[in-house]
Amino acid sequence: MSTDREVTYEDQTPYRVRRRRRWPTVLLVLLVLLGVVAVVGDRVAAKYAGRQLRDQVSAELAQNNVSYDSLDVGIGGFPFLTQVYRGHYDEITIDVANAKLPAPNGQTATLPSLHVVANGVDADTGQVIQGTADVNAERVSGTAVVSYNTLETLVDYSAYHLTDVKFSDADGGLHATGRANLGPVEIPISATADITVVSGKVQIKLRDMKAVNVPAPAALQDYLGDLAQQSLTAQLPQLPFGLVLDQVSANSAGLAISATGQNVELLK
Numbered sequence: 001m002s003t004d005r006e007v008t009y010e011d012q013t014p015y016r017v018r019r020r021r022r023w024p025t026v027l028l029v030l031l032v033l034l035g036v037v038a039v040v041g042d043r044v045a046a047k048y049a050g051r052q053l054r055d056q057v058s059a060e061l062a063q064n065n066v067s068y069d070s071l072d073v074g075i076g077g078f079p080f081l082t083q084v085y086r087g088h089y090d091e092i093t094i095d096v097a098n099a100k101l102p103a104p105n106g107q108t109a110t111l112p113s114l115h116v117v118a119n120g121v122d123a124d125t126g127q128v129i130q131g132t133a134d135v136n137a138e139r140v141s142g143t144a145v146v147s148y149n150t151l152e153t154l155v156d157y158s159a160y161h162l163t164d165v166k167f168s169d170a171d172g173g174l175h176a177t178g179r180a181n182l183g184p185v186e187i188p189i190s191a192t193a194d195i196t197v198v199s200g201k202v203q204i205k206l207r208d209m210k211a212v213n214v215p216a217p218a219a220l221q222d223y224l225g226d227l228a229q230q231s232l233t234a235q236l237p238q239l240p241f242g243l244v245l246d247q248v249s250a251n252s253a254g255l256a257i258s259a260t261g262q263n264v265e266l267l268k
Contacts, residue, residue: 056133056267057094066240069098089121092137092266094241099144101237109150109237112253116142116241118266135267139260142243146236146255154234155204160227167193167255174250176206180227182219188212189224195255200245202234202255241266 054073061068076091094116103109120138127133148167157165157178163186165178174193179186191209195202209224210216236245236257242264249256 053092053133053135053267056135060267061096061099061240064240065102067100068096071096087122087124089123090119092118092121092135094118099240101239103154103237104235105154105156107153109154110147111144111150112147114142114144114240116140116243118241118264121266133267134265137242137261137264137266139262140241140243140264140266141261142239142241142259144239144257144259145251145253146257148254151202151234151255154202154236155232157232160230160232161223169250169252172250174204174255176204177212180220180223182217182223187214187216187220189220195248195250197245197248202236202245202248204232204234205230206232 051073053075054071057073058071061071072093072095074093075089076093094114096114096116097112099111099114101109101111118135118137118140121135122137123133123135148169151167152165155165157163161181162178163181165176168175168177170192174195175190176193177188177190180189188211189209190212191206194205194207196205197203205228207228209228211220239245239259242261243259244261245257245259247258
């Protein structure tokens with residue numbers, strides 16, 4: 001008999017232990033599932049608000065005569081719903097492909113890509129949902145590329161007696177070619193171009209200029225010497241979202257620009 005009780009004890013005790021141990025596992029699974037639901041719901045809400053902001057950004061660009069091929073707006077930071085409650089958003093990103101901006105000379109400047117990041121954004125939650133929000137950002141930064149074809153149209157060369165000016169990348173620098181008009185004579189020249197930003201405008205200074213495949217007359221040498229003392233100015237169009245040009249550099253795709261803005265009224 002004692003043997004039977006021992007067997008019964010050994011058969012039942014592990015079963016009770018297993019039942020007691022199962023509850024922590026079930027609770028853990030439930031907590032994980034709730035966490036997943038919360039995260040998914042948070043992201044769904046962020047995407048919906050992003051779509052509403054996208055419509056408002058699109059209207060803002062249209063009002064400033066800026067067209068584009070594609071536009072994407074996203075709201076970063078987590079959790080999103082906490083930001084909604086505060087009416088203060090960590091980050092909003094705006095990506096525009098082939099943005100076409102009206103240039104000061106009446107032409108259109110095309111930016112193949114424009115990436116904008118706004119940080120410390122204040123916006124009324126109800127207005128965000130309705131797509132009517134006044135959106136203010138503590139800081140806005142942007143990067144873009146200006147194609148060389150576009151850059152060539154933003155400089156007035158008439159004062160420098162230059163025509164057919166073309167820019168291209170050369171080992172991370174800017175190379176320029178063109179034709180110098182010396183009275184009835186046109187002489188092909190090439191040069192290295194140094195680029196800087198002065199008062200929000202792109203300044204281009206030519207150096208190491210030389211005639212291409214033709215003898216260089218004395219008049220050309222004098223002309224190139226005078227030209228080297230001057231700077232060509234490329235007037236970029238006004239950038240959207242309160243961005244002010246800071247830096248430029250040359251790459252294979254075109255002129256890479258960076259711009260910033262402080263305490264900007266992003267949307268209104």
